[in-house]
Amino acid sequence: ANKRRSLVVGNWKMNGDRSLVEKIQSQFSQASLANMDWAICPPAAYLGLFDSKTPLGAQNVSQFDSGAHTGELSVSIVKDLGCQYVIVGHSERREDNFESDEVVALKVEKILAAGLTPILCVGEPESVRDAGTVFEYLTKQLDAVVTLVGISAFANIVLAYEPIWAIGTGKTASPAQAQDVHGFIRGYLANLDSNIAAGTTILYGGSVKGSNAKELFSQADVDGGLIGGASLNPEDFLSICLAA
Numbered sequence: 001a002n003k004r005r006s007l008v009v010g011n012w013k014m015n016g017d018r019s020l021v022e023k024i025q026s027q028f029s030q031a032s033l034a035n036m037d038w039a040i041c042p043p044a045a046y047l048g049l050f051d052s053k054t055p056l057g058a059q060n061v062s063q064f065d066s067g068a069h070t071g072e073l074s075v076s077i078v079k080d081l082g083c084q085y086v087i088v089g090h091s092e093r094r095e096d097n098f099e100s101d102e103v104v105a106l107k108v109e110k111i112l113a114a115g116l117t118p119i120l121c122v123g124e125p126e127s128v129r130d131a132g133t134v135f136e137y138l139t140k141q142l143d144a145v146v147t148l149v150g151i152s153a154f155a156n157i158v159l160a161y162e163p164i165w166a167i168g169t170g171k172t173a174s175p176a177q178a179q180d181v182h183g184f185i186r187g188y189l190a191n192l193d194s195n196i197a198a199g200t201t202i203l204y205g206g207s208v209k210g211s212n213a214k215e216l217f218s219q220a221d222v223d224g225g226l227i228g229g230a231s232l233n234p235e236d237f238l239s240i241c242l243a244a
């Protein structure tokens with residue numbers, strides 16, 4: 001919203017196949033999306049199947065540069081495969097792979113050093129929302145990254161607010177709930193550097209669909225979305241991009 005350029009990113013997670021790669025490319029080949037940015041984050045094994053017209057991101061990278069880390073991908077590898085973006089700190093990785101705030105910060109540092117754009121995910125579980133401590137919870141997640149890379153680095157970081165209770169549940173945050181937290185996040189950044197805060201792209205993620213995208217994206221501090229389930233349907237994903 002406002003003067004910031006909108007961004008919509010599809011996170012396929014551990015879904016999709018070769019035929020979805022083809023379908024998404026043909027769906028987007030005729031689309032006119034000149035006034036916004038979009039990207040797809042497929043499973044890393046499919047990155048090399050996309051043509052150069054599809055903006056790409058990775059769903060994760062290693063915090064290490066190279067070497068004896070079986071099963072991991074480095075920033076230089078995903079860059080070599082054409083990625084511009086890397087999702088980092090997704091709640092599923094924080095949970096499944098025990099990624100701490102500190103590991104997430106190290107990954108952000110590596111992604112920035114490679115000249116790629118981290119899409120840094122933050123968001124609270126339902127218990128934290130019920131306890132009324134959402135802002136404290138997000139402050140801790142953000143502090144870990146700011147402490148390591150500094151506020152000026154946020155000129156090159158995209159943030160994604162993804163309340164865990166809204167991810168894959170069909171329980172979207174209301175536009176007012178999203179704006180409340182996005183406004184808080186921008187305020188957190190503004191306390192450190194108001195220019196950086198004004199320019200930072202803050203995405204919302206959590207059960208965004210074609211039917212609710214427009215209202216979410218019209219909120220003052222919601223600059224686009226990180227889309228899970230709906231990004232697996234090329235028509236739905238395009239309609240979300242057109243809403244941005």
Ligand code: PEP
Nearest residue numbers: 167168205206207228229
């Ligand atoms: C996500 O995991 O990034 C996400 C927002 O998923 P969904 O859209 O399926 O809730």
